[in-house]
Amino acid sequence: xxxxxxxTRNTQSFGHKSKPHLDTFSRRGMRLEEEINDANTYYxxxxxxxIYKKPTPITIVKVDYPHRAAAKITEAYFxxxxxxxxxxxxxxxxxDFDAKETKNKTVFPxxxxxxxxxxxxxxxxxxxxxxxxxxxxxxxxxxxLLPAHIIIDFINNNSKAKSIPKQQIEEAGFLIPTKxxxxxDYLAALEAWLGVD
Amino acid sequence: xxxxxxxTRNTQSFGHKSKPHLDTFSRRGMRLEEEINDANTYYxxxxxxxIYKKPTPITIVKVDYPHRAAAKITEAYFxxxxxxxxxxxxxxxxxDFDAKETKNKTVFPxxxxxxxxxxxxxxxxxxxxxxxxxxxxxxxxxxxLLPAHIIIDFINNNSKAKSIPKQQIEEAGFLIPTKxxxxxDYLAALEAWLGVD
Numbered sequence: 001x002x003x004x005x006x007x008t009r010n011t012q013s014f015g016h017k018s019k020p021h022l023d024t025f026s027r028r029g030m031r032l033e034e035e036i037n038d039a040n041t042y043y044x045x046x047x048x049x050x051i052y053k054k055p056t057p058i059t060i061v062k063v064d065y066p067h068r069a070a071a072k073i074t075e076a077y078f079x080x081x082x083x084x085x086x087x088x089x090x091x092x093x094x095x096d097f098d099a100k101e102t103k104n105k106t107v108f109p110x111x112x113x114x115x116x117x118x119x120x121x122x123x124x125x126x127x128x129x130x131x132x133x134x135x136x137x138x139x140x141x142x143x144x145l146l147p148a149h150i151i152i153d154f155i156n157n158n159s160k161a162k163s164i165p166k167q168q169i170e171e172a173g174f175l176i177p178t179k180x181x182x183x184x185d186y187l188a189a190l191e192a193w194l195g196v197d
Numbered sequence: 198x199x200x201x202x203x204x205t206r207n208t209q210s211f212g213h214k215s216k217p218h219l220d221t222f223s224r225r226g227m228r229l230e231e232e233i234n235d236a237n238t239y240y241x242x243x244x245x246x247x248i249y250k251k252p253t254p255i256t257i258v259k260v261d262y263p264h265r266a267a268a269k270i271t272e273a274y275f276x277x278x279x280x281x282x283x284x285x286x287x288x289x290x291x292x293d294f295d296a297k298e299t300k301n302k303t304v305f306p307x308x309x310x311x312x313x314x315x316x317x318x319x320x321x322x323x324x325x326x327x328x329x330x331x332x333x334x335x336x337x338x339x340x341x342l343l344p345a346h347i348i349i350d351f352i353n354n355n356s357k358a359k360s361i362p363k364q365q366i367e368e369a370g371f372l373i374p375t376k377x378x379x380x381x382d383y384l385a386a387l388e389a390w391l392g393v394d
Contacts, residue, residue: 050282050320055254058270073273074309083249087284089293090323094286123247128289 032101036086037185042089049187051088051095058082067151078090080090082119083120088189093194094129096121097148107163108135113151121148130194134176134186143159144173169187210352229298229333229340232381233283238378240287246384248285248292254278287384290391292324293318294345298333304360305332310348318345327391331373331383332366341370342386 036053041048061074084098098121100112104117115131131148150172154164174189233250239244259272281295293320297309310330318328327336347369351361371386 044320047320047323048328050317050324055252055276058273059253060253064217064298070274072273074271076255076270077267078270079252089291089321089324089326092291094291096286096359102231107285118249123241123244124286126244127247129286163314 004103017168032099032134032138032184034133036099036186038183040086040088042097043187049088049090049095051090052088053086054083061093065102080116082116085169090190094124095128095190096124096129097132097134099134099136104163104166105139106152106166107136107167108166109157110151110161118148118152118155122152125152126147131189132190134184135173137166139142143176143184143186144169145176145186145193146173147193214394221295223287229331229335233296233331233383235380237285240384244361246285246287246292248283248287250283251280255366259274274374275286277313279313281314286295286329287387291321292387293321293326294329294331296331296333298335300336301363302336303363305334305363305366306360307358315345315349315352317348322346322349327387329390330385330389331381332370336365340373340383341366341382342373342390343370343388 001094006169031054038051040053043051046086047119050143058076060073060076062073064072064074067071079121084096087094088096089094089095098113098117100108124131125148127137133146133148133151135146138173146169150168151164154161154168176184176186176189179185181187229285230250237246237248237250240248253256255278256272256276257270257273259270261271263268263269281293283295284291284293286292295310297305299309301307321328322345330345330348331340331345332343333340343366347365348361351358371389373381373383373386376382376385
């Protein structure tokens, strides 16, 4: 790792957050993202799936072109994302998901899920894609794959609810196993949901 | 459009180019990208497909957090991309492609296609995804959808070739029609290739 000068931050692992705050740098959040990226690398090199995290969308305003050096962006801003963080293909199926984390032990707060994500995942479902959330209860070290339609239905039926009970996630979701080499093997949970081809 | 100060450039529409040069700002290149983005917007709002251009991957080094203002990125660099520019879902099918342009009238120069793109599209094909290139002969105002396996096979069989004859693209590819409202209706060409569901 490079050491950054004082007053600056390493933001390489920025997720698709519309308003980057200090919270964004939460170690936990970073860890979940890194674990998913590691699993994706494992799936990729073993020809299991082709799934990537999308780059953070950015509006570039100024670029310097120093002689004999790489172009340097000197002014840019975070854009509001319109999709989820991850998509790709697995066994001919279009895969689309976002990863979320909570320290809460009994409920998952719905404020973590943004309207544009729900809208995007609804569209994916309409096109017969596979849409889900990866939800981690960090304090409990439990991570679930939850089909997106469960969240969508819950919001439709409980428009004033601020959270979804963990029990419902346990019942409708699929616990993601941790495996040597792969780490967070979320495709195993996906197989448990969809069945193996 | 915002007017940028002298000495700066608007680079919002940067594609996945590993080495941004002045060429990147070619109006023609911008136009093809914009036409594809416009088609994608049409497909999205009409529930035909969910296909996006991926953001340009960037390594962020420094971010300023001014009070009461949006976070400002003050140092960042272009990353080498590892995939293609566009992916998404259409009728349950995973779609993955890149868009290329040449002023040449008789051949398409293969230097436009990067190794990481070929590698990625091979993986997509192995997962039963739909992989292709959109190739524009700008001087002729003709744009083709060319299945990726045609390019892959051509490169395999002609390892020293620096270009693929236009005639081969005409024969193996599908001319993309321009339509009122949609613009570059590349999904019509995709239907011509795959058949309609």
